[in-house]
Amino acid sequence: MINRRQFLYLTGAGAVNLLNMNGWPFTSAGIASSEKDEFFPDLELSLTATPSEVQIFPGQPTTVWQYTGQVIKGDSNSLQHLEQSYLGPIIRVRQHQKVRIHFKNNLPARSIVHWHGLHVPAKMDGHPMYVIHTGETFTYEFEVLNRAGTYWYHPHPHGRTGHQVYGGLAGLFLVSDAEEEKLNLPSDRQDIPLVIQDRAFNPDNQLIYLPRGMHDSMTGMLGDSICVNGKPDFKLSVSTSAYRLRILNGSNSRIYKLAWSDGTPLTVIATDGGLLEKPIQKKYVVLGPAERVELWADFSKYPVGTSLELVSKYFEAAMHERAMGPRRGMMGRIDLPNGAPFSVLKIDVTRRAKGIRSLPQRLSAIERYQPQDTDNADNPRQFSFFMRHMQGLINGRTFRMQEVAADERIRLNSTELWELANDDRPMGMMMMPMPHPVHLHGKQFQVIERSGVLHSGYVDEGWKDTVLLMPGERAKIVTHFTDYAGLFLYHCHILEHGDMGMMRNYLVS
Ligand code: C2O
Ligand code: CU
Ligand code: CU
Numbered sequence: 001m002i003n004r005r006q007f008l009y010l011t012g013a014g015a016v017n018l019l020n021m022n023g024w025p026f027t028s029a030g031i032a033s034s035e036k037d038e039f040f041p042d043l044e045l046s047l048t049a050t051p052s053e054v055q056i057f058p059g060q061p062t063t064v065w066q067y068t069g070q071v072i073k074g075d076s077n078s079l080q081h082l083e084q085s086y087l088g089p090i091i092r093v094r095q096h097q098k099v100r101i102h103f104k105n106n107l108p109a110r111s112i113v114h115w116h117g118l119h120v121p122a123k124m125d126g127h128p129m130y131v132i133h134t135g136e137t138f139t140y141e142f143e144v145l146n147r148a149g150t151y152w153y154h155p156h157p158h159g160r161t162g163h164q165v166y167g168g169l170a171g172l173f174l175v176s177d178a179e180e181e182k183l184n185l186p187s188d189r190q191d192i193p194l195v196i197q198d199r200a201f202n203p204d205n206q207l208i209y210l211p212r213g214m215h216d217s218m219t220g221m222l223g224d225s226i227c228v229n230g231k232p233d234f235k236l237s238v239s240t241s242a243y244r245l246r247i248l249n250g251s252n253s254r255i256y257k258l259a260w261s262d263g264t265p266l267t268v269i270a271t272d273g274g275l276l277e278k279p280i281q282k283k284y285v286v287l288g289p290a291e292r293v294e295l296w297a298d299f300s301k302y303p304v305g306t307s308l309e310l311v312s313k314y315f316e317a318a319m320h321e322r323a324m325g326p327r328r329g330m331m332g333r334i335d336l337p338n339g340a341p342f343s344v345l346k347i348d349v350t351r352r353a354k355g356i357r358s359l360p361q362r363l364s365a366i367e368r369y370q371p372q373d374t375d376n377a378d379n380p381r382q383f384s385f386f387m388r389h390m391q392g393l394i395n396g397r398t399f400r401m402q403e404v405a406a407d408e409r410i411r412l413n414s415t416e417l418w419e420l421a422n423d424d425r426p427m428g429m430m431m432m433p434m435p436h437p438v439h440l441h442g443k444q445f446q447v448i449e450r451s452g453v454l455h456s457g458y459v460d461e462g463w464k465d466t467v468l469l470m471p472g473e474r475a476k477i478v479t480h481f482t483d484y485a486g487l488f489l490y491h492c493h494i495l496e497h498g499d500m501g502m503m504r505n506y507l508v509s
Contacts, residue, residue: 039141040102043074043093047113049155049169054086056231061203062086064168065107067153072102085230087195088171090155093144095177101140105132110157111164112138115173116290116445117151117272117465122486122508123336125441128158129401146444147364147463148180149274150246150292156505158399162252162495166209168222168230170250171197180275184361186244186296192236195250196287196344198223198336199232210232210496214390220253220289220433220494224336224345226312234345238299241353244269245295249287252495255317255435255468257457258293259284261309267359270294273444273463275364284313286457288437288468290493293459296359299349301444306349306499314341317435338435366462369446369478374417380476381407381416385436385469385492385502387421392492392502399503402487408506415480422452422469433471436497440465440506442488445479466493481508 005059047069053061067088069079080090093099103113110133114126123130132138151173155164172193185191188214200223206225209215228234249256260266265281272292285293302308317339336342370378384395393396397405410416424433445467449459452473460467460475467475491503 010268016046031354039098039100041141042097043075043078044072044100044102045079045091046070046072046102046104047088048104048106049109049113052086052168054168054230055084056086057201057205062201062205062207064207065164066168067171077273080297082229083196086168087230088169090172090174090193091153092174092176095144095146095175098141098143101138103132103138103339105134105136105138105161107164108134109160109164110134111155111160113140113153114156115140115151116439117146117149117292118142118173119145119442119444119484121484122442125488126156127441127487127489128156131157134331144175145177147274148175148177149270149272150174150248151290152195152248152250152290152291152296154250156489158401159499160439162221162499163209163493164252165220166199166252167207170197172248173244174246175274179364183275183363184357185269185360186242186357190241191244191246193229193246193248194345195229195248196256197227197230197250197252198254199225199227201225217496217500218387218390219338220496222254222336226342228345233424235346235348235352237348238348239351239353240296240300240302240304241355242296242300242357242359245297246270247287247295248292249289251289253289255289255315255437256287256312256344257284257315258287258344259311259313259345261311267298268293268297268459269296269359269363271459271462272465273326276459276462277364277366279359280459280461282459284388284457285459286315286455286468288435288466288493289436289467289495290466291464298359299347300353300356302349304352308347308349310344310347311472312344314344315339321370329393339494366368369415369448369480370475371417371448371478373415374413374478375414376417380419382419382421383438383490384423385422385438386425387434387497387500387502388501392500394495394502394504398501399498402505404505404507408423408504408505410481410508412483412508415478418477418479419474420467420477421474422471424471434494434497435468435470436491436502437466437468437493438475439487439493440479440490442484443479443481445477447474447475447477450474485509
């Protein structure tokens with residue numbers, strides 16, 4: 001199960017200081033035990049990252065980087081391939097299934113896969129220290145412990161994550177469980193994954209990344225074509241029935257303020273970590289990069305022939321985008337700053353459906369944490385996120401591959417209160433405050449308090465793995481570090497910010 005490269009990491013100079021740390025997983029729960037206890041997968045997949053071409057527009061195909069997959073053992077429906085899309089296959093698993101995934105890197109670059117939102121051992125989480133080179137394979141083995149929900153996977157090589165995700169490398173990882181099954185939610189053709197991403201294309205239909213260099217790295221890459229499941233001008237034809245729409249903001253940096261064009265409130269049933277306790281109604285939902293939201297969309301009130309849009313509404317984002325006024329686009333494209341309004345997708349109600357499905361009033365049970373349930377209630381860990389001198393910083397520190405500071409060491413089996421703060425401040429024309437969607441690897445958490453900027457579009461009710469913080473905003477989160485010792489990342493999920501160093505390790509031991 002250990003390939004040559006992983007072996008080098010374990011024995012090479014980089015590992016030396018880590019081996020001296022107490023509780024480093026490789027010497028405790030990690031490799032030693034997984035070699036002993038044989039792992040019998042219920043599902044075995046291969047996932048290959050490879051340069052490819054897709055027909056996005058008429059004319060010249062677009063060169064992308066893409067995940068392709070195959071089921072080696074287990075249910076052949078575990079992989080769903082999306083036609084003419086650069087997105088990777090949708091992986092569908094059940095809670096408690098044991099999966100083995102052979103990731104093969106056929107890219108002309110180093111890469112590694114991260115399972116965003118999943119609770120897996122540190123070794124299986126796709127930390128950038130495990131990157132593999134062209135032609136190499138990394139084998140993942142883990143049991144799916146997460147609740148039913150909409151998770152996803154994407155590359156995580158340090159400094160190149162933004163580039164690789166933008167190039168097309170991403171896919172959904174959907175988990176089902178018994179609790180969800182009992183609800184009899186819309187399924188099959190009524191259960192629709194919607195991955196929203198913005199891209200910029202040149203006149204030859206090729207992707208453009210960071211055309212303005214450092215400026216685009218600071219704001220994060222923003223494209224003027226809004227793609228859904230890899231396609232611009234996405235249209236969905238529906239019947240007059242209820243749908244489950246699983247929305248992932250898979251964009252590098254764009255924030256969406258989602259709403260129905262006819263003013264109908266959104267009915268939210270789930271977030272990053274699965275179902276809410278009960279459905280909630282929102283006039284709009286603000287969704288930062290990597291966040292997910294699931295909607296219950298009932299089209300039975302519309303006559304056949306109705307057209308409707310899911311839109312992103314205007315909001316105030318980075319101030320300089322407005323201050324500088326509309327800009328001439330590069331290479332003939334229009335600049336679409338964060339906060340600009342646009343249509344995300346169009347829905348046509350095309351057929352009558354028989355019967356009605358009613359929305360369950362109770363979806364799940366969630367045990368809510370209070371600050372007093374934590375081990376550090378009177379002394380929350382503070383993490384301050386800001387950009388300085390073209391670098392992304394957390395508590396003033398930038399990313400170092402295996403570095404862990406004293407305030408990043410967590411005791412196994414503790415319940416912790418963390419306070420995350422977006423402390424970006426304007427510093428001249430080049431340094432305007434930016435939003436920072438903060439993501440923790442390995443854990444789902446609860447957002448128990450917000451301060452600073454209060455946005456009614458946040459859905460903080462359920463389990464989360466990413467929390468959007470606008471400039472000046474802070475959030476208190478609680479999480480419980482029950483199992484899986486080891487090194488995990490936390491970072492800003494504006495991918496360019498993470499690549500610029502707004503990423504650190506925390507060590508559970
Ligand atoms: Cu989607 Cu390190 O994360
Ligand atoms: Cu993640
Ligand atoms: Cu950021």
